[in-house]
Amino acid sequence: MKYAIDALTAERKEIVDKLQKQDTYRNRNLANLKSIDKALKWLNMLEKNSIEDAGQFDFLRLPFKENCFASYRIMCDNESESIQDLEDENIELFPDDIILKRK
Numbered sequence: 001m002k003y004a005i006d007a008l009t010a011e012r013k014e015i016v017d018k019l020q021k022q023d024t025y026r027n028r029n030l031a032n033l034k035s036i037d038k039a040l041k042w043l044n045m046l047e048k049n050s051i052e053d054a055g056q057f058d059f060l061r062l063p064f065k066e067n068c069f070a071s072y073r074i075m076c077d078n079e080s081e082s083i084q085d086l087e088d089e090n091i092e093l094f095p096d097d098i099i100l101k102r103k
Contacts, residue, residue: 001046005040005044008040009040012033016033051100056102056103058100059099059101060098060099060101061096061097061098064095064096070095071092072092072094072095072097073089073091073092074088074089074091076089
């Protein structure tokens with residue numbers, strides 16, 4: 001992943017240099033710069049969290065329910081069917097939040 005980050009960083013530097021020197025393709029260069037910045041943020045986040053193979057994960061978006069103030073809570077069931085054994089993990093999620101799930 002380091003190679004991709006380094007390549008995009010070098011490309012970003014070239015675009016910034018072009019933007020400083022000329023105005024001919026300014027809109028296209030600005031669009032490319034935004035795209036590279038977005039990709040670099042994702043790649044850095046994935047590398048920071050040691051996520052090497054994106055194919056091993058699914059993105060799950062939490063749905064909106066009727067009550068717009070509802071939230072989701074992460075619970076540990078302690079391998080029990082009893083409600084009394086549930087432990088709240090103090091992680092509160094909201095509709096439209098995304099969970100990264102390992103396949």
